[in-house]
Amino acid sequence: MISRILCVCLASFYLCFVGCESKTDARLKELNETQIQRLANCYCFCQSSSPGLMGPKDEASFREFLADPRHQKGFERLGVDVGDLDALLTSERDGQPYKIKFGLKGSPFGFSEAIIFETEGVDGEVMVAFGDSKTELMSPEESDRLYDSKVKENVDRSDNSG
Numbered sequence: 032m033i034s035r036i037l038c039v040c041l042a043s044f045y046l047c048f049v050g051c052e053s054k055t056d057a058r059l060k061e062l063n064e065t066q067i068q069r070l071a072n073c074y075c076f077c078q079s080s081s082p083g084l085m086g087p088k089d090e091a092s093f094r095e096f097l098a099d100p101r102h103q104k105g106f107e108r109l110g111v112d113v114g115d116l117d118a119l120l121t122s123e124r125d126g127q128p129y130k131i132k133f134g135l136k137g138s139p140f141g142f143s144e145a146i147i148f149e150t151e152g153v154d155g156e157v158m159v160a161f162g163d164s165k166t167e168l169m170s171p172e173e174s175d176r177l178y179d180s181k182v183k184e185n186v187d188r189s190d191n192s193g
Contacts, residue, residue: 056108062164063110066123071147071160073097073111073119075137084137086146090120093131124158125151130178137162145177 063069077096078086087093096102097113106113113119121128127150135144142162149157157174160166169177 059109065158065166066119066121067129067147067149067158067160067166068164069109069111070119070129070131071162071166072109072164073106073113074131074146075142075162076102076105076109078135078137078142084139086133086135086137088134090131090133093133122149122158124153125149127151132178135162148174148178 063072073096074086074093077093078084080096080102087096094116097106097116097119103113111119120131130148130150132144132146132148135142135146143165145159145161147160149159152158152168152171152174155170156168157171158166158168159174159177
């Protein structure tokens, strides 16, 4: 089964090169309702555009990818404004820069690891975005554990918010 993020990445790639407006644009924007979802999908777009499906190695390379004019039309169709990268990399909820797990390897069959993390969160809950366009609110301790993990972990996400 192909995950939602693979569909988003493939559709983004298609839209970047074909350039046609369609109902797909609206669907893509639905998968990018929050800042953290938009950033996670940008990360996956970067993965799908790189040899070996590798995510950006660090913030500098991610910013370079986001600022690349070759990708702008695709980002617009995703509802992503890359005109202010500092704003894109900052949480709407806690006003802090996101923590990002750099250098993660994607998969042509989908990618569901936790990749974008709020720094502080709100009211004792931190929002985390996964590679399949889903988000989840969790305790800061759980978020830290996922951020610090070196291997893919199975997380019960049956009650996720995205």
